[in-house]
Amino acid sequence: VAEKITIALDAMGGDKAPEIIIGGADLARERHSNTRYIFFGDEPTIKPCMDQYPKLSAISEICHTETIVASSDKPSAALRAGRKSSMGLSIKAVHDGLAAGVVSAGNTGALMALSKIILGMIPGIIRPAIASILPTKRGESVMLDLGANTQCNVEHLVQFAIMGEVFARTAMGVLKPKVGLLNIGIEDLKGTESIRQAAAILKRMASDESNLPIQFHGFVEGFDVPYGTVDVVVTDGFSGNVCLKTVEGTAKLYSAFIKESFKHSFWAKLGFLFARPAFNRLRQRADPRRYNGALFLGVNGVSVKSHGGTDAYGFATAVGLTADMIAYGFVDKVREEIEQISHLIFSKSVT
Amino acid sequence: VAEKITIALDAMGGDKAPEIIIGGADLARERHSNTRYIFFGDEPTIKPCMDQYPKLSAISEICHTETIVASSDKPSAALRAGRKSSMGLSIKAVHDGLAAGVVSAGNTGALMALSKIILGMIPGIIRPAIASILPTKRGESVMLDLGANTQCNVEHLVQFAIMGEVFARTAMGVLKPKVGLLNIGIEDLKGTESIRQAAAILKRMASDESNLPIQFHGFVEGFDVPYGTVDVVVTDGFSGNVCLKTVEGTAKLYSAFIKESFKHSFWAKLGFLFARPAFNRLRQRADPRRYNGALFLGVNGVSVKSHGGTDAYGFATAVGLTADMIAYGFVDKVREEIEQISHLIFSKSVT
Numbered sequence: 044v045a046e047k048i049t050i051a052l053d054a055m056g057g058d059k060a061p062e063i064i065i066g067g068a069d070l071a072r073e074r075h076s077n078t079r080y081i082f083f084g085d086e087p088t089i090k091p092c093m094d095q096y097p098k099l100s101a102i103s104e105i106c107h108t109e110t111i112v113a114s115s116d117k118p119s120a121a122l123r124a125g126r127k128s129s130m131g132l133s134i135k136a137v138h139d140g141l142a143a144g145v146v147s148a149g150n151t152g153a154l155m156a157l158s159k160i161i162l163g164m165i166p167g168i169i170r171p172a173i174a175s176i177l178p179t180k181r182g183e184s185v186m187l188d189l190g191a192n193t194q195c196n197v198e199h200l201v202q203f204a205i206m207g208e209v210f211a212r213t214a215m216g217v218l219k220p221k222v223g224l225l226n227i228g229i230e231d232l233k234g235t236e237s238i239r240q241a242a243a244i245l246k247r248m249a250s251d252e253s254n255l256p257i258q259f260h261g262f263v264e265g266f267d268v269p270y271g272t273v274d275v276v277v278t279d280g281f282s283g284n285v286c287l288k289t290v291e292g293t294a295k296l297y298s299a300f301i302k303e304s305f306k307h308s309f310w311a312k313l314g315f316l317f318a319r320p321a322f323n324r325l326r327q328r329a330d331p332r333r334y335n336g337a338l339f340l341g342v343n344g345v346s347v348k349s350h351g352g353t354d355a356y357g358f359a360t361a362v363g364l365t366a367d368m369i370a371y372g373f374v375d376k377v378r379e380e381i382e383q384i385s386h387l388i389f390s391k392s393v394t
Numbered sequence: 395v396a397e398k399i400t401i402a403l404d405a406m407g408g409d410k411a412p413e414i415i416i417g418g419a420d421l422a423r424e425r426h427s428n429t430r431y432i433f434f435g436d437e438p439t440i441k442p443c444m445d446q447y448p449k450l451s452a453i454s455e456i457c458h459t460e461t462i463v464a465s466s467d468k469p470s471a472a473l474r475a476g477r478k479s480s481m482g483l484s485i486k487a488v489h490d491g492l493a494a495g496v497v498s499a500g501n502t503g504a505l506m507a508l509s510k511i512i513l514g515m516i517p518g519i520i521r522p523a524i525a526s527i528l529p530t531k532r533g534e535s536v537m538l539d540l541g542a543n544t545q546c547n548v549e550h551l552v553q554f555a556i557m558g559e560v561f562a563r564t565a566m567g568v569l570k571p572k573v574g575l576l577n578i579g580i581e582d583l584k585g586t587e588s589i590r591q592a593a594a595i596l597k598r599m600a601s602d603e604s605n606l607p608i609q610f611h612g613f614v615e616g617f618d619v620p621y622g623t624v625d626v627v628v629t630d631g632f633s634g635n636v637c638l639k640t641v642e643g644t645a646k647l648y649s650a651f652i653k654e655s656f657k658h659s660f661w662a663k664l665g666f667l668f669a670r671p672a673f674n675r676l677r678q679r680a681d682p683r684r685y686n687g688a689l690f691l692g693v694n695g696v697s698v699k700s701h702g703g704t705d706a707y708g709f710a711t712a713v714g715l716t717a718d719m720i721a722y723g724f725v726d727k728v729r730e731e732i733e734q735i736s737h738l739i740f741s742k743s744v745t
Contacts, residue, residue, distance in 0.1 A: 227635035265639025284578035288616025293644035304672035318665030321655035
């Protein structure tokens, strides 16, 4: 019998809270039968909505909270006032062992700051990274960091590689994930000093038989991200953020181009009619709701950010990711691997 | 009567030299009637090909050179041995005033290194930047730097903004180009210290009536690049390179997705038949040959890199860009504007 997994949900975060939080949890409950939920937020608001989902109600409890973190709050303000909020208390539930993970569709900066301060970091991890799964030609990849750290040194990058690899191997179910470092070319001399040093360390890890199961592919370039050349794309938070948003923007642009193209003539319109099912398949494949969920890797607990504007279907994806990270013991695995490689990162031959 | 413009061409650079260099120049000649050409390279190879284009031959001369820069040569090797090569001598022709600009489809690193050393820099410009025009939803934008400088400080970014703005206003014909700084969010606090300082300087330039005609839009994000929110996207060479290659990769991926979608059923195949003209229009719109040409902005002369694998049509685009930069006096305009703003960049309030 699979163990029950309890997930804490910030019922007040996001544009359409608590409706999509509750509706999303109900969808997730169907897909992940071993989950149960604690909703943090304003009980008088949550209760009536909850009553519409009797099966969800049966496996959930509501924990009343008085305040919420506003979407406009700065992280610093959230740190001062947010500990008693629906967001802060849902994170605290993970710290206290009442839940094994937390999902919020609220303010990203606040969720990151509160997660770091309440959960702390996985021992040995210097900086948390934001990661996300993205659709590629070959299937799916995970990319990190997506904006938590605008500048990264060699240690940060190596740790991101390990966390990304563990995530792909556990939550994504990739047997031997290939790890790539994002760079501006594949030659050894390309990129910054930090990237070249990180590549040297990852190469040593990959070749050392007694060590981690990491498969280091080497450098990858911008076009490798949508193609899916590697399972794990490692980069600093600036390039990662730019790259992810560029993929999303270009995909949208292409959809718009296609729609426009089909308006040009009667024959084109007719063609569109016949081709509509094909287009719907394409749209489904790149549906952002299927990839909803930014993962705060490195904090000492599972903390996941849902897009604030998503619907119940999208929120359920984020909850599902959380359940998978918990089920496969992501945090423990990262802790173990970081211990194993500390001698490689701090060895003298690198500095 | 428009003045004649002489362009030096490295006839030996690129995968299909000299055929596409000569064929491309012939196409460019048709579009830009005031151009004439000097071809640098192995005369016995060039001459027979040239004879197939009598109109081009009539306005061209061939300058025999003995050596070529190989595509695998490191920039350092090119600097030692490349001055007497077809590439080096075509650049020297610009320095000596025999030509007003140079185009090569050869080794990028070598072309950049030789251009810097032979032409020098525009007075006041610290670092050259690689720029390129890209198609957007709104039309076209120029982005820089695309890889010449992996790390940039505030002065580099401000100078790139000025060069990009002048390029958009002259060679691209945009009346009041909007300039944006690539960042990971639009809030004032986002990004690195250099980016925030550069934004502060550009804001002052834009508001100072006595000053430059710069229209500073503020920060832009990854999705703004394919959308075309601004005419000039300014960033460091690392993010710019990643962003450009991501746009290209995602566009290719989408084309592949579309093709795949249309193979799923008889009706989809029929739809494709009707929609083919629409698709061809789409393909034309994003045709990389229409955007061929990486501009080395900041070197004291017009030096343009064509993609090595392009065809005559694509090479003609690069030659056309070169002609436009010359005709609108790009280098002189940058020199004037850099002089005007030196007090803003070096003022104490910034550092």
